[in-house]
Amino acid sequence: MKTRPSIRHHLNDALLMSYAAGHLSEAFGLVVATHVTLCDECRARLESFEALGGAVIEAEDEAAISTEALARMMARLDVPVVSAPPKAARKTTLPAPVAAYVGGDLDAVKWRAVGGGVRQAILPTGRKATVRLLHIPAGQAVPDHGHRGTELTLVLRGAFRDATDRFGPGDLEIANEDLAHKPVAEAGEDCICLAATDAPLRFVGLMPRLLQPLFRI
Ligand code: ZN
Ligand code: ZN
Numbered sequence: 058m059k060t061r062p063s064i065r066h067h068l069n070d071a072l073l074m075s076y077a078a079g080h081l082s083e084a085f086g087l088v089v090a091t092h093v094t095l096c097d098e099c100r101a102r103l104e105s106f107e108a109l110g111g112a113v114i115e116a117e118d119e120a121a122i123s124t125e126a127l128a129r130m131m132a133r134l135d136v137p138v139v140s141a142p143p144k145a146a147r148k149t150t151l152p153a154p155v156a157a158y159v160g161g162d163l164d165a166v167k168w169r170a171v172g173g174g175v176r177q178a179i180l181p182t183g184r185k186a187t188v189r190l191l192h193i194p195a196g197q198a199v200p201d202h203g204h205r206g207t208e209l210t211l212v213l214r215g216a217f218r219d220a221t222d223r224f225g226p227g228d229l230e231i232a233n234e235d236l237a238h239k240p241v242a243e244a245g246e247d248c249i250c251l252a253a254t255d256a257p258l259r260f261v262g263l264m265p266r267l268l269q270p271l272f273r274i
Pocket of ligand 1: 064066067068092096097098099100
């Protein structure tokens with residue numbers, strides 16, 4: 058997939074380094090891998106971190122490298138960063154790493170309504186963190202909320218705005234305890250995002266608070 062020059066919100070170094078070192082949860086790793094397939098800039102930074110990691114390991118005594126570390130390194134070489142799926146001739150909406158979790162393109166997503174016209178589909182990953190696809194109808198808002206941990210939101214289609222900025226296709230918002238926001242999908246096109254969280258959100262409204270255990274959000 059070709060990069061989008063319009064991407065303005067990127068991964069930070071901490072996330073890229075953790076990903077390169079294999080330390081991210083599966084859910085966060087999927088968001089990072091997906092952004093990297095859309096963004097040349099972050100892919101180049103990731104490659105430099107990986108090269109750095111390789112150099113550090115080379116400098117160590119070879120015998121000191123555990124088999125697990127070696128397996129992790131080898132696995133890293135398999136990350137879907139350079140994946141150019143041969144089936145890409147067929148135009149797909151979902152980037153390859155997401156499509157792999159969905160088991161198909163957008164039409165294969167099993168959406169569940171979460172209220173206010175918003176739909177979600179939780180993707181199957183380890184339970185340390187959760188990742189979901191969100192479908193927010195044009196002009197519609199996600200309920201006002203704060204964060205107990207980190208939330209990564211990557212726009213796949215459409216755009217949303219919150220008090221901080223506008224996020225369009227390929228843009229990634231990194232939210233933490235310091236940010237409370239109310240993302241609103243832009244008018245004109247529904248917004249589809251990939252969102253990962255490592256702790257339950259802190260909703261302001263009563264209804265979302267009551268419903269959140271049900272939606273694992
Ligand atoms: Zn980027
Ligand atoms: Zn949020």
